[in-house]
Amino acid sequence: MTETAPLRLAIVGLGTVGAGVIRLLEVNGDLVARRAGRRIEVVAISARDRNKDRGVDLSAYEWVDDMGSLATRNDIDTVVELIGGSDGPALTLARQCLGQGKPFVTANKAMIAHHGLDLAREAERTGVALKYEAAVAGGVPVIKGLREGAAANRIMRVYGILNGTCNFILSTMERDGTAFADVLEDAQAKGYAEADPTFDIDGIDAAHKLSILASLAFGTEIDFPDVDITGIRHVLAADIREAAALGYKIRLVGMAECEAEGGENVGLFQRVHPMLVPTDHPLAHVDGALNAVVAEGNFVGRLFFQGPGAGEGPTASAVVADIIDIARDEYGPAFAMPAEWLQRQVKADAGQRIGRAYLRFLVKDRPGVLAEITAAMRDAGVSIESVIQRAQHEDGGVLVAIVTHAGALSCVEDVLRRLGGSDSLLGAPMVMHILD
Amino acid sequence: MTETAPLRLAIVGLGTVGAGVIRLLEVNGDLVARRAGRRIEVVAISARDRNKDRGVDLSAYEWVDDMGSLATRNDIDTVVELIGGSDGPALTLARQCLGQGKPFVTANKAMIAHHGLDLAREAERTGVALKYEAAVAGGVPVIKGLREGAAANRIMRVYGILNGTCNFILSTMERDGTAFADVLEDAQAKGYAEADPTFDIDGIDAAHKLSILASLAFGTEIDFPDVDITGIRHVLAADIREAAALGYKIRLVGMAECEAEGGENVGLFQRVHPMLVPTDHPLAHVDGALNAVVAEGNFVGRLFFQGPGAGEGPTASAVVADIIDIARDEYGPAFAMPAEWLQRQVKADAGQRIGRAYLRFLVKDRPGVLAEITAAMRDAGVSIESVIQRAQHEDGGVLVAIVTHAGALSCVEDVLRRLGGSDSLLGAPMVMHILD
Numbered sequence: 106m107t108e109t110a111p112l113r114l115a116i117v118g119l120g121t122v123g124a125g126v127i128r129l130l131e132v133n134g135d136l137v138a139r140r141a142g143r144r145i146e147v148v149a150i151s152a153r154d155r156n157k158d159r160g161v162d163l164s165a166y167e168w169v170d171d172m173g174s175l176a177t178r179n180d181i182d183t184v185v186e187l188i189g190g191s192d193g194p195a196l197t198l199a200r201q202c203l204g205q206g207k208p209f210v211t212a213n214k215a216m217i218a219h220h221g222l223d224l225a226r227e228a229e230r231t232g233v234a235l236k237y238e239a240a241v242a243g244g245v246p247v248i249k250g251l252r253e254g255a256a257a258n259r260i261m262r263v264y265g266i267l268n269g270t271c272n273f274i275l276s277t278m279e280r281d282g283t284a285f286a287d288v289l290e291d292a293q294a295k296g297y298a299e300a301d302p303t304f305d306i307d308g309i310d311a312a313h314k315l316s317i318l319a320s321l322a323f324g325t326e327i328d329f330p331d332v333d334i335t336g337i338r339h340v341l342a343a344d345i346r347e348a349a350a351l352g353y354k355i356r357l358v359g360m361a362e363c364e365a366e367g368g369e370n371v372g373l374f375q376r377v378h379p380m381l382v383p384t385d386h387p388l389a390h391v392d393g394a395l396n397a398v399v400a401e402g403n404f405v406g407r408l409f410f411q412g413p414g415a416g417e418g419p420t421a422s423a424v425v426a427d428i429i430d431i432a433r434d435e436y437g438p439a440f441a442m443p444a445e446w447l448q449r450q451v452k453a454d455a456g457q458r459i460g461r462a463y464l465r466f467l468v469k470d471r472p473g474v475l476a477e478i479t480a481a482m483r484d485a486g487v488s489i490e491s492v493i494q495r496a497q498h499e500d501g502g503v504l505v506a507i508v509t510h511a512g513a514l515s516c517v518e519d520v521l522r523r524l525g526g527s528d529s530l531l532g533a534p535m536v537m538h539i540l541d
Numbered sequence: 542m543t544e545t546a547p548l549r550l551a552i553v554g555l556g557t558v559g560a561g562v563i564r565l566l567e568v569n570g571d572l573v574a575r576r577a578g579r580r581i582e583v584v585a586i587s588a589r590d591r592n593k594d595r596g597v598d599l600s601a602y603e604w605v606d607d608m609g610s611l612a613t614r615n616d617i618d619t620v621v622e623l624i625g626g627s628d629g630p631a632l633t634l635a636r637q638c639l640g641q642g643k644p645f646v647t648a649n650k651a652m653i654a655h656h657g658l659d660l661a662r663e664a665e666r667t668g669v670a671l672k673y674e675a676a677v678a679g680g681v682p683v684i685k686g687l688r689e690g691a692a693a694n695r696i697m698r699v700y701g702i703l704n705g706t707c708n709f710i711l712s713t714m715e716r717d718g719t720a721f722a723d724v725l726e727d728a729q730a731k732g733y734a735e736a737d738p739t740f741d742i743d744g745i746d747a748a749h750k751l752s753i754l755a756s757l758a759f760g761t762e763i764d765f766p767d768v769d770i771t772g773i774r775h776v777l778a779a780d781i782r783e784a785a786a787l788g789y790k791i792r793l794v795g796m797a798e799c800e801a802e803g804g805e806n807v808g809l810f811q812r813v814h815p816m817l818v819p820t821d822h823p824l825a826h827v828d829g830a831l832n833a834v835v836a837e838g839n840f841v842g843r844l845f846f847q848g849p850g851a852g853e854g855p856t857a858s859a860v861v862a863d864i865i866d867i868a869r870d871e872y873g874p875a876f877a878m879p880a881e882w883l884q885r886q887v888k889a890d891a892g893q894r895i896g897r898a899y900l901r902f903l904v905k906d907r908p909g910v911l912a913e914i915t916a917a918m919r920d921a922g923v924s925i926e927s928v929i930q931r932a933q934h935e936d937g938g939v940l941v942a943i944v945t946h947a948g949a950l951s952c953v954e955d956v957l958r959r960l961g962g963s964d965s966l967l968g969a970p971m972v973m974h975i976l977d
Contacts, residue, residue, distance in 0.1 A: 129840050133695055139760060139878045140692045238690075244841035246690025253871070254674075254682025256576045257861030259569055324575060387847065390826050404565050405680035405858035411823065411845040422841035425693030435689070435871040442575045 111144035112432040115175040116166075117198060118187030119152040122212055122239070124161045125421030126185065137425060141432035145425070148181055152188075176201035183208040183234075183431055185424060191215035199224055206231035210427045212239035212420055218313035218329040221320070222447070225439040235439040236427035241314040242267060242396040244419025245412035246426060251321040251400055252441045258402025260322040264360035264540075267314040267377075269394035269414040270298045270305040271337050271357040275379075276392040279345050279354065285338065297394065307336035308357060308377040315359035319375055320440050322400060323363035324447055327440070328373060331452040332359075335378035339535055344465055347493055347506040351463075353381035354389045358540065364453050372453030381463050381539040387411075388540070456515025461490065461539040464509070464517065466524075467502035467531040474529045478505060485519035487512060502531040514538065547580035548868040551611040552602075553634060554623035555588040558648055558675070560597045561857030562621065573861065577868035581861070584617055588624075612637035619644040619670075619867055621860060627651035635660055642667035646863045648675035648856055654749035654765040657756070658883070661875040671875040672863035677750040678703060678832040680855025681848035682862065687757040687836055688877045694838025696758035700796035700976075703750040703813075705830035705850040706734050706741040707773050707793040711815075712828040715781045715790065721774065733830065743772035744793060744813040751795035755811055756876050758836060759799035760883055763876070764809060767888040768795075771814035775971055780901055783929055783942040787899075789817035790825045794976060800889050808889030817899050817975040823847075824976070892951025897926065897975040900945070900953065902960075903938035903967040910965045914941060921955035923948060938967040950974065 116123050130137065130145055138144040151169040169175060172194065175184050184202045186209065188195040195216050202209045204227055211217065217224070217237050228235035238248045242265070251263070266272050270292065277288045289306065292298035304310045316329040337357050348355050358380040364372045382389045387409045391397040396414025401407050413419035430436050440447055468474045475494060482489060488510040498504040509517065521534055552559050566573065566581055574580045587605040605611060608630065611620050620638045622645065624631040631652050638645045640663055647653065653660070653673050664671035674684045678701070687699070702708050706728065713724045725742065728734035740746045752765040773793050784791050794816040800808045818825045823845045827833040832850025837843050849855035866872050876883055904910045911930060918925060924946040934940040945953065957970055 125840075129693055133693060133839070136695055136760070137693055139882050142873070142878070244838075245844060246686055249685060249690050250682055253866065254685050254862055255858065256865045257565055257569060257573055257858045259572055324572070387826065390823065402680075402858060403569070404561075404854040404861075406849045406855055408681060409845075409847040411847075413842045418840040419842055422691070422693045422838060425840075426690055429692045430689065433873050435873055437578070437869050437871055442578070446575050 109143040111146045112141070112428065113146050113148045113180060113182045114185055114428065115149040115151065115169070115181045116147055116185045116187065117151045117172050117175065118189065119150060119159050119163070120187065121417045122420045122424065123152070123187040124159050125417035126187065126424050127161055129421040129425050137429065141429040143432050145428055145432060149175060151175065172198055173201050176205040176207050181207065183210060183428060185428065186211040186213060187424070189213055189215070191219040196220060200227065203227040203231060203233065203235060206233050208234040208431050210236045210424060210431070212237070212424055214240040214310065214313040214317065218316045218327065221317065221327045221439065222444060225444045228439055229444060234431050234436040236430060236436060238427045239420045239423035241317050242398055242410070243412070243414040243416065244422045245396055245398065245410050245414065246423065247318070247398045247410050248321065250408065250410055251318065255400050255402050255405060255408060256441065258404050261401045261403060262360065262362040263318050263322040263398065263400045264358055265398035266356055266388060266391050266396055267311040267359045267414070268305055268357060269396055270302065271311070272391065273297055273394045274306070275337060275340065275355055275357065278342050282342050282346070284342055285340060306338055308334040311357060311359045311377045315361055315375055315377055318398065319361035319373065320447065322361065323373065324442060325363060325373055325450045326447045328375070328450065331373065332375040332377060333455060337379050340379050343498060343504055344535060347465070348381050348463065350493065351491065351508060352384055353539065354384060355379050355537065356382050356388055356391070358382065358388065363450065373450035374453040374455060374458065376455065379537050381537055383540065386540060456513060456518060458514050459511055460514055461511050461541065462509045462514065462517045463537045463539060464507045464520065465535040466505045467498060467500060468505055468529050469531060470503045475505060477527060477529055478524065481520050481523040485516045485523060487516045487520055500531065508539070545579040547582045548577070548864065549582050549584045549616060549618045550621055550864065551585040551587065551605070551617045552583055552621045552623065553587045553608050553611065554625065555586060555595050555599070556623065557853045558856045558860065559588070559623040560595050561853035562623065562860050563597055563599070565857040565861050573865065577865040579868050581864055581868060585611060587611070608634055609637050612641040612643050617643065619646060619864060621864065622647040622649060623860070625649055625651070627655040632656060636663065639663040639667060639669065639671060642669050644670040644867050646672045646860060646867070648673070648860055650676040650746065650749040650753065654752045654763065657753065657763045657875065658880060661880045664875055665880060670867050670872040672866060672872060674863045675856045675859035677753050678834055678846070678848070679850040679852065680858045681832055681834065681846050681850065682859065683754070683834045683846050684757065686844065686846055687754065691836050691838050691841060691844060692877065694840050697837045697839060698796065698798040699754050699758040699834065699836045700794055701834035702792055702824060702827050702832055703747040703795045703850070704741055704793060705832055706738065707747070708827065709733055709830045710742070711773060711776065711791055711793065714778050718778050718782070720778055721776060742774055744770040747793060747795045747813045751797055751811055751813055754834065755797035755809065756883065758797065759809065760878060761799060761809055761886045762883045764811070764886065767809065768811040768813060769891060773815050776815050779934060779940055780971060783901070784817050784899065786929065787927065787944060788820055789975065790820060791815050791973065792818050792824055792827070794818065794824065799886065809886035810889040810891060810894065812891065815973050817973055819976065822976060892949060892954060894950050895947055896950055897947050897977065898945045898950065898953045899973045899975060900943045900956065901971040902941045903934060903936060904941055904965050905967060906939045911941060913963060913965055914960065917956050917959040921952045921959060923952045923956055936967065944975070
């Protein structure tokens with residue numbers, strides 16, 4: 106079809122995604138070659154354990170034990186890293202490859218979140234591609250959407266549903282009225298959630314992805330440590346019911362905003378936490394394991410991208426899209442502009458943000474408790490929009506749900522401080538902000 | 542910031558979009574320069590009427606009367622065509638520029654739908670960029686999404702809401718229960734619809750866009766003449782009510798599918814028509830003037846892109862995204878692969894498609910009419926899933942709405958033929974397919 110030389114790959118890491126990339130290139134190879142302008146060939150493969158059964162025939166590919174050797178092999182044009190983990194062998198390999206001028210494709214959100222800036226600098230020094238479309242929102246091309254599609258805009262904020270496991274759990278709780286722990290257990294049994302689900306349900310995975318989106322959206326240095334993170338462990342089925350009664354769904358939302366003053370950025374806000382999303386907002390219709398990202402630009406308005414956020418096929422689709430870009434020689438700086446032009450931002454003061462919040466208390470069933478809570482709110486300067494009190498709750502307490510009027514969110518924190526010593530409360534209150 | 546030479550533009554056509562591009566480059570110029578790696582400078586402008594007040598100060602830019610002269614000017618790096626129209630001055634300019642090796646950006650869906658293949662060949666011959674992101678779905682980067690983001694996939698089908706005017710009219714009819722003609726008149730008064738709305742409401746504009754998407758999705762030669770087109774003129778408020786009662790919304794959907802048999806494409810199906818969309822499908826939540834595109838890939842699954850489909854800001858955003866790609870030197874063949882590799886497809890036999898349909902009849906209020914209709918359906922081999930008959934309808938007739946079971950859609954056409962001579966019917970029946 107073409108006499109252009111093929112692009113020769115080494116694939117390192119042969120779990121679900123690695124096997125998926127190999128399968129995709131086998132199934133769609135001709136089509137991919139037409140679109141890439143040249144064939145994509147897997148030359149070498151490597152992983153920790155050669156003898157593991159991966160359900161695909163790998164005998165056609167050269168097995169390499171020393172993955173570091175791939176960085177300097179002249180018969181390898183691009184290395185694809187699908188090992189995972191922020192440090193360890195993935196990072197070592199990335200440094201070796203980029204340092205030696207070997208183009209590098211990864212699906213590793215943790216590594217990019219922690220070391221993306223250093224790796225981008227190294228890629229620029231040696232003049233090669235560093236691509237990571239699969240690191241955020243799986244098969245959904247949001248890296249490309251921000252880096253290129255929305256490139257003409259000042260992005261006002263970027264936010265979305267970035268973890269399919271959490272979204273599956275929340276939307277299942279919503280549909281069935283079941284408790285978090287039961288849904289999680291079921292999801293683990295079915296393989297939808299990891300045996301150790303911490304990274305997912307505590308919001309860390311979503312925070313990795315959010316920090317990458319923020320860097321691309323705002324032209325800022327990636328800053329994972331400054332993401333405020335709250336997971337979904339403490340969301341009750343009752344919260345979902347109350348939210349529904351008020352016209353909202355609960356979603357784990359990662360949101361980033363670069364606060365501008367007179368054209369200069371004055372602080373980067375990054376937060377992952379369960380939020381109340383109005384039912385007429387596109388994120389409210391994102392159910393199951395889907396991911397979705399919203400980017401709001403000063404010219405384009407609101408862009409919305411949605412699709413499968415994980416799994417073999419979608420992730421392989423994103424990895425191979427990166428490979429095709431390299432084969433086409435259509436790539437540039439990893440974070441849309443040279444690393445030295447990315448701005449370092451201070452962390453914004455989240456308490457200064459204005460918004461509405463949902464507060465939920467489980468309280469003892471005795472007189473005066475609502476007076477105590479509302480007095481604390483008055484003293485903290487928080488104005489109440491609506492209150493729901495339900496007599497019966499499964500945990501023996503009474504549920505009080507309150508939606509505030511818009512105000513500084515630091516005042517809501519003050520309410521919690523004021524009620525901190527109260528023995529009327531059963532357990533810690535839950536605060537969720539409302540997406541407006 | 543950088544010593545790389547700026548990219549120097551000529552902008553031809555200074556209507557809403559042309560003025561928007563100039564304004565965007567003024568407002569976001571520094572940011573765009575950081576992302577593009579070089580400044581983008583407007584050097585020359587041209588339009589039919591120099592003296593028209595466009596609400597922007599254009600005195601800083603050189604006015605050019607002879608737009609054809611831009612094709613050969615050495616101080617112009619890229620020409621941006623925002624005149625519109627499938628032929629005439631836009632096409633002449635495109636041929637001049639591409640023929641002379643001048644990179645070319647356009648928002649002109651009609652021209653790309655009719656002449657895109659020829660223009661792509663010319664761009665390849667002279668080795669320059671031909672870019673048209675703004676031609677489909679306004680600010681939503683769906684060209685990039687298909688051409689690059691989903692490039693690793695065999696696309697099974699691509700479909701979406703491609704005309705904001707129609708979607709505004711249908712969703713307003715839905716919200717207010719008003720008649721098509723009243724909503725159209727109101728939209729025209731407010732400037733949401735053109736004085737001559739034919740291109741929009743009769744589905745031609747959506748068909749232009751669909752033919753472009755189909756070419757990118759399937760690697761086929763663009764084929765606008767073979768798009769089957771039905772507009773929204775004959776959708777009644779009553780249809781929207783009946784659809785809602787059945788769990789659907791009515792949307793003007795452009796859908797393309799390349800029917801494959803043993804890996805070989807055997808026919809290209811392209812159709813724009815009002816469809817019944819299940820309320821749990823993402824397209825059902827696309828309201829107002831938004832556009833949205835769904836692409837279903839064999840590895841990625843269902844990708845969904847949504848955003849503002851028209852207007853100054855969104856369209857300018859897409860045009861400048863193309864310009865940034867050119868400034869970055871990140872572009873390739875206009876239809877993702879060299880024009881000679883695009884396959885020519887025969888038109889698929891739409892009647893062989895299997896699906897469910899909604900049929901609506903306005904009939905005289907007299908005995909035996911329902912028997913007559915259902916007999917025709919029996920004789921045509923169409924099986925009925927549900928029937929709604931409403932005694933009172935605003936036009937004096939009785940409304941009969943029928944949903945069929947899945948079957949060959951040619952049989953539904955046969956029902957209409959069998960009822961063609963019946964004097965029981967008041968006006969032509971309405972057939973809408975159901976999105977499954």
